[in-house]
Amino acid sequence: MKAILVGFMGSGKTTVGNLLAKKLKTPYHDLDDVIVEMAGKSIQQIFEESGEMAFRQLEHEALIQSLDQEGVLGTGGGTPIQDMNFELLQNTKVPVILLDVLPETIMERLRDDTGRPLAQELGLTGLVTLKSERDERYEQVSDFRIATDDLKPTEVVEAISRKLFVNQ
């Protein structure tokens, strides 16, 4: 991998990851898609039929597989929270980038989205709580953080490129 993106739901991992991969002329891998392909089921189906533990096990296997691939990897919103993934992400030599976002921005970005029932279910207060529980982990696995609230996806890619270039 050339870069790994972490961050909360709606932080822009998929959008920015695709653009960054295009710029770096390398494939984009979305961990959630890898899991769906491995399981032959949607994420919602995995949660409903097998439970979150089973999903997290698949997610871990998908992460191990993906770390050996060439390209940019967008992780799932909960990936760094599991201890076994946390260690993998902390120990990788690949730059890990935190895309950060305020809960208010998440609500705004996902307002018309029906594919993320969790965001609708939690509402603003629930998102604030869950995000604050996860923030430390996101920070600890990442090499640098980009606040994306006031940036367009292309501007986030530019900010990442500047950091990657400077750090090379």
Ligand SMILES: Nc1ncnc2c1ncn2[C@@H]1O[C@H](COP(=O)(O)OP(=O)(O)OP(=O)(O)O)[C@@H](O)[C@H]1O
């Ligand atoms: N910097 C940005 N500015 C404005 N809108 C954005 C930005 N980044 C992403 N979006 C929009 O926010 C929504 C969520 O983005 P995206 O799907 O990339 O997030 P994600 O981090 O992959 O979420 P998830 O963890 O749920 O997969 C999309 O509609 C996308 O177009």
Ligand SMILES: O=C(O)C1=C[C@@H](O)[C@@H](O)[C@H](O)C1
């Ligand atoms: O924040 C989370 O725990 C999740 C985020 C999504 O990317 C998916 O990986 C799944 O819905 C769980």
Ligand SMILES: [Mg+2]
């Ligand atoms: Mg995504």
